[in-house]
Amino acid sequence: MRSAFPSDDLTARARIRDAAIARFGRDGFGVSLRTIAQDAGVSAPLVLHHFGSKDRLRAECDAHVLATVAAHKEDAVGPSGPDHLLVELAQVETYAPLVAYVLRSVQHGGELARTFYAAFVADAEEYLRAGVAAGTVRPSRDEAARARLLTQQAIGGLLVALTLEPVDDPADLGPRLRAHMDAVALPALELYTDGLMTERRMLDAYLMYVTDPPAGAPSPDPRPTS
Template identity: 40%
Template sequence: MRSADLTARARIRDAAIDLFGREGVNRVSVRAIAAQAGVSPALVLHHFDSKEGLRKACDAHLVEVLRGDGGAADLGDTAKLAATLDAPELRRYLARAFLDGSPEASTLFDEMVEVSEGWLGRGTAEGWVHHTEDPHTRAALYVSWLLAPLLLHEHVSRALGVTDPAETDAALRISRTAVEILTKGVFADETVLSAMDNVRKGRP
C-alpha cells in the first residue's frame, strides 16, 4: 500500500519501523520519524505518547504481521514466515528487535520455539524426524538457525555474494542447503558426537 493511502498513525509507525531497523531505537529521534512520515513531531507524540510508546506499537504490529490470521501456529511454517518478511524494512526491524531484546520479540521467539517443538515432535511420531533426547533444546536451536540469516544479513550476503539473502533465488539456495544439512547432516560418522559426549562425561 502506498504511504499516501495510509493513515497518519500508520505512516508514523512505518517510518519508525524503517528508521529503527536501520539505525536502532536509541539513534533515531522523534523529529526524524516525523520528517520521514511527513507529519509534525507533536502528532507523533499525540498518537504514541513517547518514542518508547511508538517502539512498542512497532513491535506489536510486527508480531501481528508474523502471526497472520492463523495465530501462533503460523510461526511454525517457515515458508510462510519467509514470505511474510519479504519487505526489507520488516526484516531489518525484526533483526534489530531480537538483538535489542524487546519483550515483544522475546515473546515471539518463545512462541516460535514452542510451535517448532510441537511440529518436530509430530514429525518424530510420524517417522520423518529423528528422535532426540532433548526436544526443547533442539527446537530452540532450530529457530535460532532459521533466524540466523536474518540477524547476520550483511555477513551472509557478503559470504554468498548476494545482495539480499531473502531475495527469491538466494533464499531458495540457502533454504535448500539448510534442509540438506538438517536431512543428511554434516559429519559422516559419530567422531565429533563421541568427542562431545566424552567432554560431558569428563565434567566434575
C-alpha cells in the same frame, strides 16, 4: 500471501508504526520522532498523542513485527506445508523492512532487544512443537535448546551476511535478502531434512558425557541405515 505492511491497515497510528519500523531498520533507534512523523505524513505532536514516547512506539513496533513473523512461520510449518513455504520464499523481498528492524534491534542490544529475541525463541519453540504434533518435524531431546539454536542461526546468519556485504541503499536490502535466501535455502533444507552425520557415535558419546541428559530423550534414530 500477507504483506509485511497490510494495505488495509491505513490508520494514522498504523502509518506511524510502519514508518517507524522502516526508519528504525534503516537508521537505528536514534532517529527523531519528527523524522518518523515526516515519513508517516503526520505531525510530531500526533506521534506523541498516539504513543507518548519513543520507547512506547518501539514497543509497539516490536509487537507488530513479532506478530507478523509468527503468522508467517505458523503458515510455513503448519498445515499449509511445503507448498506455502515455497510461496513465502518467492516473495522474500517483501520482508525486507521487518528483517532490517530485527537485525537493528539485536545489534542495538539492551532490555528491549533481549525481550524481542526471547519472544522469537518462544515463537520458534511453539511452531516447532506444532510441527512435531503434526508429524512434519522430528522431536528433540531439548525442544527449548533447539529453538534457541535455530533462532541464533537465522539471525546470526543474516548479521554475518549483511556485515560482510553491507547494504548502503535501503532499496537494495530486498535483493540482498533474496540473494542470501537463494544461497542458504538448499544447504539448510538439506541439512534439516536429511541430517549431516551418517552415524550417531558423536551424539552417543555426548549423551554419555553429560551428567544429566535431558529427560524424555527420543529413542535411537528410526531412520534406516544403509
